[in-house]
Amino acid sequence: MKKRGLFLRKALNNATAACAFLATCAGVVFLFWILYTVISMGVTGLSWSFLIEPTKPYGIPDGGIANAVIGTFLITMGAVAIAVPTGMLGGIYLAEFSNKSRLGKTIRFSANVMMGMPSILVGLFVYTLIVIPTGKFSGFAGSIALAIIMFPVVLRTTEDMLSMVPNTLRESALALGIPRWKATLALLFREVRSGLVTGVLLAVARVSGETAPLLFTALWSDSWPAGYFTQPTANLTVTINEYATNSPYDEMHIRAWGAALLVTAAILVLNICCRTIFREKKS
Amino acid sequence: MKSSFKHKSSKAEALFVKLTTGCAIIIIALMAGFFLQLLWHSLPALKAFGVQFLFSAAWDPVRDLYGAAGAVYGTLVTTLIALCIAVPLSFIIALFLVELAPPWLATVMGHALDLLAAIPSIIYGMWGLFILIPIMQNYVQPFIGSTLHLKCLPFFSGEPSGSGYLTGGLILALMILPFICAVMRDVFKMVPRVVKEAAYGIGCTTTEVSFKITLRYGLQGMLGAVFLGLGRAVGETMALLYVIGNAPEVSKSLFAPGTTIAATLANNFAEADGLFKSSLFELGLILLIITFLIQVAAQLWLNRVREKSGGGL
Numbered sequence: 001m002k003k004r005g006l007f008l009r010k011a012l013n014n015a016t017a018a019c020a021f022l023a024t025c026a027g028v029v030f031l032f033w034i035l036y037t038v039i040s041m042g043v044t045g046l047s048w049s050f051l052i053e054p055t056k057p058y059g060i061p062d063g064g065i066a067n068a069v070i071g072t073f074l075i076t077m078g079a080v081a082i083a084v085p086t087g088m089l090g091g092i093y094l095a096e097f098s099n100k101s102r103l104g105k106t107i108r109f110s111a112n113v114m115m116g117m118p119s120i121l122v123g124l125f126v127y128t129l130i131v132i133p134t135g136k137f138s139g140f141a142g143s144i145a146l147a148i149i150m151f152p153v154v155l156r157t158t159e160d161m162l163s164m165v166p167n168t169l170r171e172s173a174l175a176l177g178i179p180r181w182k183a184t185l186a187l188l189f190r191e192v193r194s195g196l197v198t199g200v201l202l203a204v205a206r207v208s209g210e211t212a213p214l215l216f217t218a219l220w221s222d223s224w225p226a227g228y229f230t231q232p233t234a235n236l237t238v239t240i241n242e243y244a245t246n247s248p249y250d251e252m253h254i255r256a257w258g259a260a261l262l263v264t265a266a267i268l269v270l271n272i273c274c275r276t277i278f279r280e281k282k283s
Numbered sequence: 284m285k286s287s288f289k290h291k292s293s294k295a296e297a298l299f300v301k302l303t304t305g306c307a308i309i310i311i312a313l314m315a316g317f318f319l320q321l322l323w324h325s326l327p328a329l330k331a332f333g334v335q336f337l338f339s340a341a342w343d344p345v346r347d348l349y350g351a352a353g354a355v356y357g358t359l360v361t362t363l364i365a366l367c368i369a370v371p372l373s374f375i376i377a378l379f380l381v382e383l384a385p386p387w388l389a390t391v392m393g394h395a396l397d398l399l400a401a402i403p404s405i406i407y408g409m410w411g412l413f414i415l416i417p418i419m420q421n422y423v424q425p426f427i428g429s430t431l432h433l434k435c436l437p438f439f440s441g442e443p444s445g446s447g448y449l450t451g452g453l454i455l456a457l458m459i460l461p462f463i464c465a466v467m468r469d470v471f472k473m474v475p476r477v478v479k480e481a482a483y484g485i486g487c488t489t490t491e492v493s494f495k496i497t498l499r500y501g502l503q504g505m506l507g508a509v510f511l512g513l514g515r516a517v518g519e520t521m522a523l524l525y526v527i528g529n530a531p532e533v534s535k536s537l538f539a540p541g542t543t544i545a546a547t548l549a550n551n552f553a554e555a556d557g558l559f560k561s562s563l564f565e566l567g568l569i570l571l572i573i574t575f576l577i578q579v580a581a582q583l584w585l586n587r588v589r590e591k592s593g594g595g596l
Contacts, residue, residue, distance in 0.1 A: 013488035020379035023372055027464075028395045030457055034402060034410050041413075086306045093303035103304075110310045113578040116511070118518020120545045121317065121574070124567045128320040152310060181299035209403025212520040215549055237405050244409050245525065256409065264406055271401040275394065 035264070042261025045254040055222040055234060062251075063222075065259050071139060071225040071234040072263075075218055076208045078143030078228075083150035084200055090151075091158025092184055108159070111152040122148050123213030131217060139225055139233030142218030146207040153206070157199030161192035198278040205270040209263055211237035236263050317571060325565035327558055336565060342531035349562035351569055353531040357448065357541035358570075361523065362516045364452025364537070369460045370509055376460075377467035378493050393468070400461035408525035411454045416526060419453075420445030424538055441536040446528040449537040454522050459512040466508035470501035503588045510581030518574050520545035544570045 049064055056063030090107070098104025126145040131137055165188050173183035189196070219232035220242055227233070236259050243256035328336065332349065339350025376396070380389045424443030433439040474497050482492045498505075528540020529550050542550070544566050555563055 009488055009491070013490040016375075016490040016493075017379075017383055020375045020383060023375045024379045024384075024392055024396075027372075027376060027399065027460060028392055031395050031399045031402075033414075034406065037410055037414055038406060086309060089303045089305075090307035090310065093300075093307040097300055097303060098307075103308075107307045107310055109582060110314050112582050113575065114310060114314060116514040116574065116578045116581075117317070118520070118545060118570060118574055120518060120520040120548055121321075121567055121571055124548065124564070125317050125320055128324050128564075129316070148313060151313075155307070155310065179296050181296060184299075205401060209405070211403070211405045212545070212549060216552060237403065240405055240409070241521070244412065253413075260406055260409055263403060267401055267403060268398060271398060275397075 035268075038257065038261050038264050041254070041257035042264075045256075045258025046261065050255070050258055054224055055239065057222050065236065065239060065255070065262075067222070067224045068234040068236045068239045068259065069262070071218070071228075072208060072236040074225055074228055075139050075142045075146065075214070075233060075235055076204060078140060079146035079150055079207060080200070080204060082143060082147035083154055083203075087151045087154025088158045088196075090155045091162065094155065094159040095162035096180070096184055108156075111155050114148075114152040115156065117149075118212075119145075119149055119210050120212035120216075123216035126213065127216040136230055137217060137219040137232045138230055139218045139228040139235075142214045142233065142235065145213035145217045146210060149207050149210065149213065150203045153203040154200060157203070158196060161195040161199070162188055164195075165191050194278065198274045201270055201274050205267045205274075209237065209267050211241055214238050215241070318568075321564055321568040321571055325561055325568050328561035328565040331558060332562075336562070337569075340531075340533050344559055347558050349559065351544075351566055353533050354542050354544045354547045354566055355569065356533045357451075357527065358517060358543040358545075358573075360448045360537070360541070361451040361455055361527070361543055362513060364449065365455035365459055365516045366509065366512060368453065368456035369463055369512060370505075372456070373460055373464035373467045373508070374498075374505070376464050377471050378497075381468055381471035382489055382493060396461050396464055399457070403521075404458065404519060405521040407454055407458055407522040411450065411522060412525040415450060415454065416445035419443070419450050424449075428538070437535040438537050441534075441538045443538055444528070444540060446526050447536075447538050447540050448527070448534075451523045451527040451541075451543070452537075454526055455516045455519055458519060458522060459515050462515055463508045463512040466511060467505060470504040470508070471497055473504060474500045503584070503591070507581055507585040507588060510577060510584060514574055514577045514581060517577065518545055518570060519543075520549050524549050 052066050053064030054067040122145050130141040173187050220238040221232040221234045225233045240256045240259045243252040340352040341348040341350045428434045482496050524546045530540040531542050
């Protein structure tokens, strides 16, 4: 092996340490740069009327985003209503009943693959599944697209959480004569409640910032989301897309930043809350 | 009485097992559904263009001629740029967070980097469009082209327009950094203490331990991390849509505007019809096959590494 002086080796070590420190700082700086941009641009667009008025038809620069906020809320809640029960039940199968069977392995594998599925393909899939047969874009189709993105996450979180529960708890429940389903739903779920809630909330935070799948399903509208099941439904992210790219007006860019600030703030608050709560529970 | 109770309970039990199994099987049905639906809707384009679709750079809605070459090329180039930046960077960040930083600093910075992953991709896109593109156009690209005299190289030729492959790759790198970094940190933590301490014991510096011990010990895990980042980068839509320039061409220059599969889909789908739409579905099918292969490879690889190292990753 090549011999190198101690001085040189120490210098190299210090240089690497400095580079490592700078690289980490760079990553953090980008985070704050993006946040700073969103906040400083977004604050100028925020006002009371911006928050309580609906979007105006194309080309009219004033108006708010209240309809988009409600639309995003409806679409996300719809996705939660579809994905959480099914995902949890599927997770119970993987953790409690699959017993390392071939089917269980295949399902776990598919869930992992589906977690990495680009969201735009999910949008395309739901478009072929719902929009083409019914001939209508709708908020409900958007909910289904987001639910497909959430489903594998909820499934795998439930499985991971349930498999952390010690077997003695299951055995003691079964020894008392409690049927398996009751033991799972009433006892095991109580044990893993905080972890499950955190996992679901993180999944909600992730899908509520999705744009690409909604471009193909919920589309965009400038009215209140009354036709959630049958009509294009206003939502924040597609509104941002419309205002930021398809419009030459500075006034609309500012509105896009205002909406961006709302989305980012909501998602980051949700994320930070989940992380701090979960850490407290763990320790 | 007793027996009827038992009977009822076992019935509920069987129903519960069936219900949970049914819900779990949905995921397999979904995955199959993706392939079937996209294949079905891209049949007209498959019939019209055949294999030629993959290699043709034509994109002419007026004459109804379409090819995937520009989009596939753009996807590969931006992904490659992103990986070249993000992988070494996340290795060295993981080195800092695990080996060098005091615990409180590592926790704070680690959480900050995790938050980078939480920011929606459309926000990255807007930031890229309004902040990064002007910077690239006015400072970075002229610096590479004129100040460093790299204009003569085909990669850096052409007018600095701000948007294009390089800017897209940069944004992508920033987006996949937290994901790769998370796995890298696990890899660093996975190396047994004894091995590291033995190296320190014979007088290695931290740098030498990281590059000669951790890097070799965790190489397989890191490859898994690269796969995960790759899978994320390939299908990214909104961030790239704003900065890539949306020109369905194959350009050697990294400054030139191009497009990716996902950006083409998002950009053209609303006004597409007939064969145009079918071609877009075929592009989607290509993206599906690429991501599927990457994900399967990543899963198989990580499973193998996990079995070998006995958990921890």
